[in-house]
Amino acid sequence: xxxxxxxxxxxxxxxxxxxxxxxxxxxxxxxxxxxxxxxxxxxxxxxxxxxxxxxxxxxxxxxxxxxxxxxxxxxxxxxxxxxxxxxxxxxxxxxxxxxxxxxxxxxxxxxxxxxxxxxxxxxxxxxxxxxxxxxxxxxxxxxxxxxxxxxxxxxxxxxxxxxxxxxxxxxxxxxxxxxxxxxxxxxxxxxxxxxxxxxxxxxxxxxxxxxxxxxxxxxxxxxxxxxxxxxxxxxxxxxxxxxxxxxxxxxxxxxxxxxxxxxxxxxxxxxxxxxxxxxxxxxxxxxxxxxxxxxxxxxxxxxxxxxxxxxxxxxxxxxxxxxxxxxxxxxxxxxxxxxxxxxxxxxxxxxxxxxxxxxxxxxxxxxxxxxxxxxxx
Numbered sequence: 001x002x003x004x005x006x007x008x009x010x011x012x013x014x015x016x017x018x019x020x021x022x023x024x025x026x027x028x029x030x031x032x033x034x035x036x037x038x039x040x041x042x043x044x045x046x047x048x049x050x051x052x053x054x055x056x057x058x059x060x061x062x063x064x065x066x067x068x069x070x071x072x073x074x075x076x077x078x079x080x081x082x083x084x085x086x087x088x089x090x091x092x093x094x095x096x097x098x099x100x101x102x103x104x105x106x107x108x109x110x111x112x113x114x115x116x117x118x119x120x121x122x123x124x125x126x127x128x129x130x131x132x133x134x135x136x137x138x139x140x141x142x143x144x145x146x147x148x149x150x151x152x153x154x155x156x157x158x159x160x161x162x163x164x165x166x167x168x169x170x171x172x173x174x175x176x177x178x179x180x181x182x183x184x185x186x187x188x189x190x191x192x193x194x195x196x197x198x199x200x201x202x203x204x205x206x207x208x209x210x211x212x213x214x215x216x217x218x219x220x221x222x223x224x225x226x227x228x229x230x231x232x233x234x235x236x237x238x239x240x241x242x243x244x245x246x247x248x249x250x251x252x253x254x255x256x257x258x259x260x261x262x263x264x265x266x267x268x269x270x271x272x273x274x275x276x277x278x279x280x281x282x283x284x285x286x287x288x289x290x291x292x293x294x295x296x297x298x299x300x301x302x303x304x305x306x307x308x309x310x311x312x313x314x315x316x317x318x319x320x321x322x323x324x325x326x327x328x329x330x331x332x333x334x335x336x337x338x339x340x341x342x343x344x345x346x347x348x349x350x351x352x353x354x355x356x357x358x359x360x361x362x363x364x365x366x367x368x369x370x371x372x373x374x375x376x377x
Contacts, residue, residue: 001125002047003027003118008037008063009052009079018050021107026114034058038066045071047121048114053080053087061087064097073124075117079103123185127175130193134168137201168197227264229257229307233296236271247279248290248311255297257305274309281313 007018008031015030022028029046031037034055040046049067051060064076078100080087089100098117101110171193175185237244237252244250260267275292282290291312299306 001122002045003122004029004044004046005048005050005114005118006031006037006040006046007050008032008034008055008060010055011052014052017107018110021111022114026111026118034060034063037063041067041070046074048117049074049076050114051076051078053078059087061097073121073128075121077101077113077117079105120179120184123187123190124179126190126194127172127179127185130172130190130197133197133201134172137197168193168200225261225263226259227262227267228259229267229296229305230254232264232268232271233294233307236268236275237294240272240275244275244279244292246287248282248287248292251291251293253293253295253297257296257298260305271307271309278309278311278313281311283313 003026005022005026005028007015007028009015010032012032015032019028019030029040031040034051034057037049037051041049049064049071051063053060060078060080064078067074067076076097078097079102080100081103098120099113101113171189175189175193178185233252233254237250241250275294278292282292291310293308293310295306295308295310297306298304
């Protein structure tokens with residue numbers, strides 16, 4: 001784990017003394033100016049940033065302000081003369097530094113402070129790793145819920161898992177608060193949480209697999225279901241027309257189509273999700289300037305029906321089109337769960353297919369749903 005300390009000071013003798021003091025115990029690299037130090041930071045993250053305040057060209061606080069943007073987890077310690085204390089305290093209050101040490105510094109005191117700072121940095125990284133793992137476990141759990149629906153077989157396991165995830169989240173939040181308040185975190189608590197999280201990861205993954213198996217079983221049992229897309233479209237637009245017209249002009253083109261393979265309820269949800277996606281894609285401007293449209297017609301391929309939902313919003317960047325059906329992926333800065341299109345994709349039975357595309361000006365985004373009119377072996 002990263003234990004590098006970057007010491008920036010324009011006094012060469014101070015650099016040499018610190019390296020000698022920490023030799024064999026701490027991993028120290030040095031720079032003789034703020035600019036040189038920032039060049040080092042452009043290439044790598046360090047655990048601790050130890051900087052002298054009074055340097056030509058750039059002060060220690062100014063170095064911290066730049067470094068904090070790129071490496072917020074690095075622990076920042078300022079070395080300052082007595083006359084600089086006001087600025088040092090102001091920097092602490094702004095959150096730029098964890099602590100300051102006054103000149104002339106005592107080697108052993110400074111070495112102890114650096115060891116503590118390295119431990120704090122490594123604890124922050126361990127907590128960040130646990131945070132990532134917990135988030136992924138929460139997402140896997142959510143996928144299990146989505147796949148299972150109201151499956152009785154998973155209600156109790158998922159409920160227990162939800163409670164344990166909440167407890168893990170509370171413990172992790174408490175550790176973050178302790179670090180933010182300048183308190184230490186007991187390493188045994190980190191190990192305990194990591195072990196508990198490992199068990200939760202396995203349980204969440206198993207629940208998701210069971211849920212997907214139940215879903216597949218239900219699909220096989222209900223393969224004889226058919227749906228009238230014209231009727232589903234009519235009912236959905238009656239339900240959503242008022243909300244749609246607040247955001248955009250509505251254009252609907254339909255041709256007679258045969259019934260298709262699928263669950264009417266699930267295909268209705270697919271259509272709702274596509275329409276909501278189109279509504280959210282158009283800009284915040286006068287509704288008369290926006291367009292959301294639906295086109296239903298026999299597909300060019302015999303035995304298929306095609307439903308298109310389109311809008312004249314900005315579209316989705318081509319580089320992320322392949323991820324739009326991934327659970328929890330969203331291009332929205334706020335308010336998007338990232339589950340709408342993932343659920344739509346899950347509800348389209350094979351060999352049916354759903355896709356998004358970006359087309360030429362005027363209709364920048366289009367959702368395309370293709371459904372078979374009869375079972376295909």
